[in-house]
Amino acid sequence: MTHIFDEKNFKKLDSPERRKILPIDDVISLVELTKDMVVADVGCGIGYFTFPFAKVSKKIYGIDISEVMIEELTKRNTNQNVIPLQGDFVEKLNAKVDIFFTSTVIHELPDLGQFTRDAIDKLNLNGQLVYLDFQKKETGFGPSVDKRISSDEVVKLFKASGLNEIEKILLNEVFYIVKGRKS
Numbered sequence: 001m002t003h004i005f006d007e008k009n010f011k012k013l014d015s016p017e018r019r020k021i022l023p024i025d026d027v028i029s030l031v032e033l034t035k036d037m038v039v040a041d042v043g044c045g046i047g048y049f050t051f052p053f054a055k056v057s058k059k060i061y062g063i064d065i066s067e068v069m070i071e072e073l074t075k076r077n078t079n080q081n082v083i084p085l086q087g088d089f090v091e092k093l094n095a096k097v098d099i100f101f102t103s104t105v106i107h108e109l110p111d112l113g114q115f116t117r118d119a120i121d122k123l124n125l126n127g128q129l130v131y132l133d134f135q136k137k138e139t140g141f142g143p144s145v146d147k148r149i150s151s152d153e154v155v156k157l158f159k160a161s162g163l164n165e166i167e168k169i170l171l172n173e174v175f176y177i178v179k180g181r182k183s
């Protein structure tokens, strides 16, 4: 069984504490967003990354399977270039993107291999797949260690999926980013 974030706790996804431990500006520069890019933030929650990403990209799809999250995202949205979509991205996302991003989502997925293949299908050539998640060790909060996916497992999966220019970055003591390019 995977660890599922309880949607009732959506307010926890944006707090001063989270902003300290998960610094948005650092992530923006690591993802290398530019104003001409189309982005998908899959499992976007209430828009912790969606809204700041919208300021530095052309268009961003905020996609989540949870109705509660998308309702809240829509309430908070003041950006013309944020497109909220509720449901499975395979069906709902009818466009190719330059960046396919997830934050603290992959440990919730029943089939990460299939999700990754589907994500790569939605990428433009030279587009990047970016997974941010908890390091697989005790960090004092977050999903239990046995439910976490290590950065090395993600690197292995990205290699097996045919991605190139794979990079693993430890953001701090808690979070990592793994990114890879479709070519």
Ligand SMILES: C[S@@+](CC[C@H](N)C(=O)[O-])C[C@H]1O[C@@H](n2cnc3c(N)ncnc32)[C@H](O)[C@@H]1O
Binding pocket: 005, 013, 042, 043, 044, 045, 046, 047, 048, 049, 063, 064, 065, 066, 069, 087, 088, 089, 102, 103, 104, 105, 108, 109
């Ligand atoms: C811990 S929250 C993270 C939200 C946001 N990415 C953030 O960092 O603030 C995980 C989110 O992933 C969503 N989720 C889980 N599986 C998903 C899937 N297959 N497709 C889209 N969203 C999914 C959940 O509904 C939840 O909103």
